[in-house]
Amino acid sequence: MSAPASWRQRGMAVIAALLVVVAASAMAVSFIERQGVLAGILITEADRSQATWMLRGGLDWSRVVLRMDAEDSPTTRADGIWAQPVIGLPVGRAEDPDNALFSGQIEDEQSKYNLRNLAARARIDPQAVRGLERLLESLAIDPVLAMRMAQRVAAAQFGEGVEPGAVGLRGVDDLRALPGFTPQIIETLQPYVTVLPEATAINVNTASAEVLGAFIDGLGLAKARALLVERDRGVWFASRGDFLNRAGQLKPEVLERIEVSSHWFRVTGEVTVGNTMVSLQALLRRSDQGVSSVRWVTY
Secondary structure, three states, X not given: OHHHHHHHHHHHHHHHHHHHHHHHHHHHHHHHHXXXXXXXXXXXXXXXXXXXXXXXXXXXXXXXXXXXXXXXOOOOOOOOHHHOXXXXXXXXXXXXXXXXXXXXXXXXXXXXXXXXXXXXXXXXXXXXXXXXXXXXXXXXXXXXXXXXXXXXXXXXXXXXXEOOOOOOOOOHHHHHHOOOXXXXXXXXXXXXXXXXXXXXXXXXXXXXXXXXXXHOXXXXXXXXXXXXXXXXXXXXXXXXXXXXXXXXXXXXXHHHHEEOOOOEEEEEEEEEEOOEEEEEEEEEEEOOOOOEEEEEEEO
């Protein structure tokens, strides 16, 4: 009777030992997996930090480019060095430059219509609203949305005896909160309208025919397109008076709403390091001396 009992005890001991080994192995595997995850996180964060610093360098690059453009010409034109995008530029270490790629672009925000012009001191400008209605019609968008935008802009301003009732718009994307603004409408509007911290004129050397035809009374879309054919062939507008003479039969008041140079630019950048991608958007204001200051930046 003693032998089977001893065997059972030995068998139990072997099973217990095996269970301990299995538990220890599982703990070891779990620890190794956690270490692997942690190492992956550290590598990703390191790549993200490297990409962020590269984007800051790209922002400095854009400021240098804008200053060079201002020194090169008193006008801001679509053939300027600022308008040339950078795509897939290797910026990695010397031994592996393709490990980090940079892409960036500068946009002239004064080539678009500034929604800030829709109202001043909480009062809506009817003429500006009519121009925006014409732009929306040319883009196959309900012109009723023009007044909604104007009301939203006015609601964020101080006026005579009026306190702001809304937070100011920072960009076109903020229009999503208004009734009737679908993602498709926002995407359609992006190339033609902007939101800037101050009222601005439209740069006739960079604006589209849709923007010029809508906001310059008496010009119209067809005439604007014909005028821009010559411009885009390299016959740029040297001054506001030059534009007025070439456009013909426009009221002198048009001069108050146009310009041939720009102060406001949007910078977008993207850096890919390994499998990590970081993007940047920034708004720059270029002074008359060519020095650009950053008004806001987001990553």
